[in-house]
Amino acid sequence: MSSREKFAGWLIRHGLLILFIFALACAGIGYFVKDFRIDASADTLLTRDNQLYIKSQIMSQKFNPHEFILLAYKPREHELFSDKTFSDITEISDKLQQLERVDAVTSILNVPLLQAMEGLQTDLDPDDWTWQSRQYSAQQMQSILTAHPLYEDLLVNQQQDATAIQILFKQDEELAEIDKQIIAIQKQALTGELTEEQKQQVESLKARAEPMQQKLDRIRANEIEQIYDMVAPYEQEADIYLGGAHVLGYQLIRIIQQDLKLFGTGIAVFIGLMLWLVFRRWQFVLLPLVCCGASVLLTMGMFGLLGFKTTVISSNFIALQLILTLAVCIHLIVHYRQLAASTPEVKHKQLIIKTFAEKSTPCFYAALTTSVGFASLLISNIQPVVSFGWMMIVAMLVSISVSLLLFPVLISLSPPRPTEQNNPVLKPLLNACMTISSRYKTLVVICTLIVAVAGGIGLARLEVENSFLNYFRESTQIRKELTFIDQQFGGSTPLDIVYQIPESERKQDLVLSAQTVQTLQKIQHLLSQYDAVGNVTSVFNFTELAKKINQGQPLTEYELNSLYHLLDRSLRDRLLGSYLNTDDQQLRISSRIQDSTEGLNRAEFLQSLKTYIGKQGVDPAQIELTNLFVLYQDILSRLYKSQIQTLGVVYVALALVLLLVFRSFGMALITLVPNILCTLLILGIMGWLAIPLDLMTITIAAIAMGIAVDDTIHFAHHYKQNLNDNTPEQAAEKTFHTVGYALLYTSIIITLGFATLGLSDFVPSIYFGLLTGLTMMLALLADLTLLPALLMRFVKKR
The missing domain is CATH 1.20.1640.10 (Multidrug efflux transporter AcrB transmembrane domain)
Structure with missing residues (x-):
């Protein structure tokens, strides 16, 4: 008797013990399924430790742009600029403001409409120049917002048949402080390798941040659901769309969860039906499905225990595990049936032992080679792909353990062997x-x-x-929402150009020189030539606004700087803080790319942009994308x-x-x-x-x-x-x-x-x-x- 036959005999003799061990494992490890997470946020798809990610994080902290959700409102029966629209926006804004984490709700009704002023005023209070304060007529609002340097493509679309409400959220101060510490350490990787101590510090900080981030993710999902509920009554007379990175993540998770429930169940039922059509015996239907279920339960529990997050890349691991587990079970069933038909005199349990002895080796080697395939993903320099590789190695180990240990035991406890031949068809x-x-x-x-x-x-x-819009069928509401925001409100994927003001453009008594403003103008004009570029905002937009207020006359560099210094500091920060950093002499041009642009080749676009910025006489060393x-x-x-x-x-x-x-x-x-x-x-x-x-x-x-x-x-x-x-x-x-x-x-x-x-x-x-x-x-x-x-x-x- 071979060692494999001896082991199989031991398994069969101790079948109840094996069942008890697996039941205990399913109960114990399965408990951690509660910690199993699907994370579809944008950050899970990024390679976190490369220099581009670190630089982007540094710039994000430096210019501190708000987390936001864009809510688009397009009336169906009434005009955009009408009392009905203004009433709806006011009501929606008031409801949104009640959300605990909301910092501000910005709309065309409460933003400063400074173009209505007659000439520049240094002692202005922006809140005095809003619709809420002045109650401008619909015609005045339309006139003010037509081709507005700041608000077009941001709060009103170019066709002027839709407006948007920007919902700004407060940041979690404790989480922000931890992120700041992480970036401060990772920043050193831009000039050299991090020490082991620094790497451990980063991991420790990330571990501290993890529960806070999970809590914040749950709050965000709840907020989005509340927003959908708030705007539901208004959808009778207007089309309402939500957009933003966190909305995309929420929708991805929701649709993945729906697919897991609906199609996971559907596939299991369909596979069960097919197993019945092929084998015509309940144990060859029920028992493989039990093994598949145990494999999935144990794997999800282990992912929860180990802290593995399922991203959009690894979201189909359950389907893969069904394949891996079911394939081994079918090989064992077919071989058992063939042995039963060719040796009818051999007893039921002996057939199982012989089946295990003859099939365990190829099944094990098949699992080993599959694991090698998934292990190859570990050498990828793409973090989410590496994570998927680890997840599938764990899933493979679980599948082969369940298939070669639990399945033979279950078969041994079922009624005696069938004698029918394989399907003659x-x-x-x-x-x-x-x-x-x-x-x-x-x-x-x-x-x-x-x-x-x-x-x-x-x-x-x-x-x-890669286009996230193309992840959804065109007929779905999700696709319609994301596409509308993308096309009508300046794009969905942010691209920032940070310009380091060179020494040659700096003047001691000026915040911005005329030459610097001209450089910004050149870059923004270049961006506007690309069909894929939507909204573009920088300090230059404010100079254009100042020009309009000043009866169409551009301000000299000294007038601009005088105006800058005369403004209240808090107002300066509010208006320009996201675009100008005087300490580091850096300017941020904020743009958004329209993901729905037909034929967009992202690599060619970036290369073309870099090339043409250089042709504008801008030193590439002064530019950071x-x-x-x-x-x-x-x-x-x-x-x-x-x-x-x-x-x-x-x-x-x-x-x-x-x-x-x-x-x-x-x-x-x-x-x-x-x-x-x-x-x-x-x-x-x-x-x-x-x-x-x-x-x-x-x-x-x-x-x-x-x-x-x-x-x-x-x-x-x-x-x-x-x-x-x-x-x-x-x-x-x-x-x-x-x-x-x-x-x-x-x-x-x-x-x-x-x-x-x-x-x-x-x-x-x-x-x-x-x-x-x-x-x-x-x-x-x-x-x-x-x-x-x-x-x-x-x-x-x-």
């Missing part, structure tokens, strides 16, 4: 694959090369882009390089593992071919279909490898065993009619199950479901045609 398909791979080996290889070339061409067409747009583009630029690096490493590592499994260099290379082909084809198809490589689809290649290698190992392992007493053709035929059924059942059940994700409103889930199903079919086709053809040609009996 699939036999002709297997026979056809067997015929093709045995009689037309050369043709199979030639066709594979042609397909590989087509995949390579498609791979070359693969683009790296920061904020989310730059950070997202940075992570996108790493995606393609990261994909190549991780795939290169994974196949080297995979080759070594396969060499360990088969102890044959030739077998290792042969079994590697279908995996490379499958990955090449799925990326090639994405290229041909113009599906971009983005923050969501980056994981498809690793998934493709993980799926393909499982079936490859099972087929090759049985072929090698059968080759001991048979010719290559006979060994392949036996393998087809044993492992072949398991490959078909696994691929068909999972493909059809995940095809249901095509009904989702979340486009990444649609891609995931359909591309995963396509990957399984490609892997199946490769393992039933190319792999046996290569094995029969190159792997002979010794």
Whole structure:
């Protein structure tokens, strides 16, 4: 009796103990599911320790722009500039102001409308020049706000048929202080490496901030829900839209949670139905689903215990875990049924022991190679991708433990074996694959090369882009909201240009020289030439406003500076604090990019912007591009390089593992071919279909490898065993009619199950479901045609 049979016997004899241990683990570890979090905030998608992130954080602290939500109001039946609109905005603003964390609510009714003044006044009180104070008529308001240097694209759109309310929030002072300390330490990484002590300090500060951040995230979600409730009564007469980074994060989490509940349940039910159609016995339906449920529960509990956050990148881990667990269970079921049919005299528990002894090795090695695939993500320099790699390694360990320990015990406690044969409908398909791979080996290889070339061409067409708007179907309310804000109110993704005033432009008695203002004008004019650039605001906008107030006459640099110094300090900070830092002699140009711009190539846009700023006579050393747009583009630029690096490493590592499994260099290379082909084809198809490589689809290649290698190992392992007493053709035929059924059942059940994700409103889930199903079919086709053809040609009996 082999050691595997002894271990299987021990498992069966102590089945109740194993059940008790798993029940205890599910109860104990499952308790921490309460700490499981989906975090779709913008920060989770960024590489936090790179220099761009640190610089953006420094600038954010320096200019201190407020956290805000934009609420757009577009009347359907009445004019924008009307008493009805003003009444609605007043009521909505009053309700919003009641939210505890709201610092200010800004609208066209309470902002200073200084253009109404007749000439500049140094002792002005801005609050005296608002609609609330002056009660301007609708016609006056329209006239004042037409082509306004500050408020157009911010509080009123260019068509003047919609307005926006800007909801500004107070910052959490304690959390802000911790962030300040973190940035102060990380700032030193701009000029050198952090010491171990400094790194520990950062981690300690982050640990302190974590519970505060979680609390703040919950408050933000609750605030957004309250805002939706507040504005609901007004939607009878107006279209109302919410926008902002935190609104996007809230919507992402909400739709992911809905998909997890709806499609998670739907997939489980569908898989159960398919298992019944294939196996026709309750234990082969219920028990695999129990194992899948236990795997998911344990994994979610471990994520909660370990503090792993599920981001939009890793949000499909549950679906992946279903694949990993179910595949092992189906292989065990099929092998058990085949043994039961061929040896009816063997008792139920002995069949289970024999099944475990013969299938545990290929199942373990399949899990090992899949883990290697996910471990390759750890070398990525993209933090959320690294986190996804760790999460899937944990999920893989849980899946293989449940499948090889709990499932045999559950089967042993179920009624005795069935004796029915495998599904006869699939036999002709297997026979056809067997015929093709045995009689037309050369043709199979030639066709594979042609397909590989087509995949390579498609791979070359693969683009790296990311648009959050495109994460949602066009018909969804979420997409409509985000698109409206993006197109009508100056864009959705912030891009800041920080200009370091050079010594040549500084004058001792002036805050700003005429030359500096002209430089700002040049940069803003350049930005306005790009279709993708929406709202742009800087100190230059204030000089334009001063010009309009001054009867169209521009102020000299001395007049501007006199006005600046005559203004109350608090007023200066309120008006200019987000755009001018006199201590460091820096100016901030705040712009927002319209994510919905057709054909926007973010990499080309940034490169073009840098080039043309240089052509304006601005020293590139004086310019710093920061904020989310730059950070997202940075992570996108790493995606393609990261994909190549991780795939290169994974196949080297995979080759070594396969060499360990088969102890044959030739077998290792042969079994590697279908995996490379499958990955090449799925990326090639994405290229041909113009599906971009983005923050969501980056994981498809690793998934493709993980799926393909499982079936490859099972087929090759049985072929090698059968080759001991048979010719290559006979060994392949036996393998087809044993492992072949398991490959078909696994691929068909999972493909059809995940095809249901095509009904989702979340486009990444649609891609995931359909591309995963396509990957399984490609892997199946490769393992039933190319792999046996290569094995029969190159792997002979010794």
